[in-house]
Amino acid sequence: xxxxxxxxxxxxxxxxxxxxxxxxxxxxxxxxxxxxxxxxxxxxxxxxxxxxxxxxxxxxxxxxxxxxxxxxxxxxxxxxxxxxxxxxxxxxxxxxxxxxxxxxxxxxxxxxxxxxxxxxxxxxxxxxxxxxxxxxxxxxxxxxxxxxxxxxxxxxxxxxxxxxxxxxxxxxxxxxxxxxxxxxxxxxx
Amino acid sequence: xxxxxxxxxxxxxxxxxxxxxxxxxxxxxxxxxxxxxxxxxxxxxxxxxxxxxxxxxxxxxxxxxxxxxxxxxxxxxxxxxxxxxxxxxxxxxxxxxxxxxxxxxxxxxxxxxxxxxxxxxxxxxxxxxxxxxxxxxxxxxxxxxxxxxxxxxxxxxxxxxxxxxxxxxxxxxxxxxxxxxxxxxxxxxxxxxxxxxxxxxxxxxxxxxxxxxxxxxxxxxxxxxxxxxxxxxxxxxxxxxxxxxxxxxxxxxxxxxxxxxxxxxxxxxxxxxxxxxxxxxxxxxxxxxxxxxxxxxxxxxxxxxxxxxxxxxxxxxxxxxxxxxxxxxxxxxxxxxxxxxxxxxxxxxxxxxxxxxxxxxxxxxxxxxxxxxxxxxxxxxxxxxxxxxxxxxxxxxxxxxxxxxxxxxxxxxxxx
Numbered sequence: 001x002x003x004x005x006x007x008x009x010x011x012x013x014x015x016x017x018x019x020x021x022x023x024x025x026x027x028x029x030x031x032x033x034x035x036x037x038x039x040x041x042x043x044x045x046x047x048x049x050x051x052x053x054x055x056x057x058x059x060x061x062x063x064x065x066x067x068x069x070x071x072x073x074x075x076x077x078x079x080x081x082x083x084x085x086x087x088x089x090x091x092x093x094x095x096x097x098x099x100x101x102x103x104x105x106x107x108x109x110x111x112x113x114x115x116x117x118x119x120x121x122x123x124x125x126x127x128x129x130x131x132x133x134x135x136x137x138x139x140x141x142x143x144x145x146x147x148x149x150x151x152x153x154x155x156x157x158x159x160x161x162x163x164x165x166x167x168x169x170x171x172x173x174x175x176x177x178x179x180x181x182x183x184x185x186x187x188x189x
Numbered sequence: 190x191x192x193x194x195x196x197x198x199x200x201x202x203x204x205x206x207x208x209x210x211x212x213x214x215x216x217x218x219x220x221x222x223x224x225x226x227x228x229x230x231x232x233x234x235x236x237x238x239x240x241x242x243x244x245x246x247x248x249x250x251x252x253x254x255x256x257x258x259x260x261x262x263x264x265x266x267x268x269x270x271x272x273x274x275x276x277x278x279x280x281x282x283x284x285x286x287x288x289x290x291x292x293x294x295x296x297x298x299x300x301x302x303x304x305x306x307x308x309x310x311x312x313x314x315x316x317x318x319x320x321x322x323x324x325x326x327x328x329x330x331x332x333x334x335x336x337x338x339x340x341x342x343x344x345x346x347x348x349x350x351x352x353x354x355x356x357x358x359x360x361x362x363x364x365x366x367x368x369x370x371x372x373x374x375x376x377x378x379x380x381x382x383x384x385x386x387x388x389x390x391x392x393x394x395x396x397x398x399x400x401x402x403x404x405x406x407x408x409x410x411x412x413x414x415x416x417x418x419x420x421x422x423x424x425x426x427x428x429x430x431x432x433x434x435x436x437x438x439x440x441x442x443x444x445x446x447x448x449x450x451x452x453x454x455x456x457x458x459x460x461x462x463x464x465x466x467x468x469x470x471x472x473x474x475x476x477x478x479x480x481x482x483x484x485x486x487x488x489x490x491x492x493x494x495x496x497x498x499x500x501x502x503x504x505x506x507x508x509x510x511x512x513x514x515x516x517x518x519x520x521x522x523x524x525x526x527x528x529x530x531x532x533x534x535x536x537x538x539x540x541x542x543x544x545x546x547x548x549x550x551x552x553x554x555x556x557x558x559x560x561x562x563x564x565x566x567x568x569x570x571x572x573x574x575x576x577x578x579x580x581x582x583x584x585x586x587x588x589x590x591x592x593x594x595x596x597x598x599x600x601x602x603x604x605x
Binding site: 013016017020021024025028029038039041042043045046049050051053055058075078079104107108110111123124127128141142143148149152153154155156158159161162 | 191192193194196197198199200201202203204205206207209210211212213214216217218221222346348349420422423433542569570573574576577580
């Protein structure tokens with residue numbers, strides 16, 4: 001990874017592209033946790049790639065590449081989020097969450113529905129990306145206590161939500177193309 | 190395993206990325222410019238729009254700067270409190286009480302105060318103009334305008350303040366300050382200018398300097414700034430993680446101030462619990478400051494521990510920047526967890542940050558106070574549970590009964 005970063009800093013496009021693709025699954029999860037839909041997520045990742053390419057010469061320590069990348073991504077997500085908030089009364093946005101093909105689709109849907117953006121971001125950074133609380137505090141420019149508090153709230157809310165509803169049952173049925181298609185229902189009994 | 194952990198495990202192990210994401214990323218990567226200054230074709234609309242906006246803005250700024258009459262119609266000097274006082278941490282009506290520094294140099298033909306010599310200092314393309322000063326005996330509140338020749342201030346991000354959706358922008362300050370009678374200067378540490386961006390070259394904000402002890406006599410603030418920095422939404426320097434722009438220089442100020450002695454009152458408490466003592470609380474229109482004696486534990490620090498910690502910190506290649514003796518003094522005395530939560534009579538939380546040595550400085554932010562509920566916790570989970578209880582309350586109030594139950598000290602202080 002460090003070799004790729006060093007090559008990318010010398011404006012090696014292939015190395016930079018490899019580096020971005022290696023981090024795309026992480027970027028996708030973080031951006032989607034903030035923006036909820038794939039269209040905005042794609043825009044945020046695209047803008048992040050362009051900014052990183054333009055600014056990679058300013059990266060002083062190679063080992064911080066991922067932190068640096070994610071900070072830039074979150075800045076772009078926040079910009080898009082703010083623009084979208086301003087436009088929300090005029091434009092009908094596409095429905096949130098569309099990872100139909102993902103095996104974790106049910107989890108994504110529940111995650112996006114049950115938690116607010118500020119809880120989703122720290123949760124993804126902590127549990128999925130493995131950042132420490134101190135690092136998350138730096139990335140989001142908030143204090144460590146706030147990060148711990150948001151994680152505790154997220155855990156608490158999910159437990160309450162889980163207690164309220166029985167876990168969703170998933171039924172698979174075969175379509176004409178012999179592909180599995182998920183249908184989800186909540187047993188209200 | 191909690192429900193959230195289970196959910197995160199599934200999301201974490203699913204690395205599938207939808208095609209539409211790859212398509213857009215591939216397009217961007219295929220069209221990366223050869224040179225840093227070039228624009229990516231895939232980003233043409235965005236860049237052209239940004240360029241057009243920048244051009245419009247530059248035209249506006251040029252007009253303002255080249256036309257003194259027009260510039261004077263943006264009168265921030267002498268009125269910065271009025272501009273930012275409700276959109277910063279520790280908000281309140283400062284403008285009614287603050288002394289306006291620039292008035293000493295008179296006013297221009299439109300009645301706007303003119304900056305006095307010595308209050309406006311320029312270095313490295315940055316001009317700092319100290320505008321107003323106020324002191325409630327607990328803190329010195331100084332407003333200032335910063336003008337940056339290089340521009341780019343419109344890229345400063347906002348950070349959330351308080352509990353709502355309000356945001357403030359920030360300029361990082363480094364340097365030292367002291368009051369005239371103090372021999373040892375204090376290092377600026379997390380003491381920054383918070384306020385708002387006026388245009389691409391201008392920022393106005395307030396600096397709050399907490400005094401170590403309550404002060405009741407007038408004094409002079411000596412402020413020596415050695416660098417000014419700011420974040421940029423389009424950049425992020427991973428070494429410091431923030432402060433993408435930093436200008437080193439020298440901006441020195443000596444500013445006399447008077448104390449608003451009528452605004453602050455001390456309330457002794459002297460309540461104990463589990464080794465902790467809540468000694469007293471000061472209340473001013475802008476802040477509540479509580480003092481807790483926290484029990485400390487001493488331990489021996491070996492040279493091996495010092496070397497191990499420093500090796501981990503620097504990778505064994507750099508000067509650790511701290512001697513064994515200094516480290517032993519700092520690490521040899523440990524304090525258990527403590528946290529003070531301060532609410533008003535309705536359970537509304539006064540947002541605070543621990544200031545060290547058992548001191549907590551909480552913001553009034555315009556809330557009415559007829560009584561204070563002060564809770565000291567020795568357990569982080571209990572502290573978090575209480576702060577979180579606000580989220581479950583429709584009025585956003587802390588659950589006072591639960592706080593009394595969980596705290597090692599719970600005190601109710603009536604306020605005159």
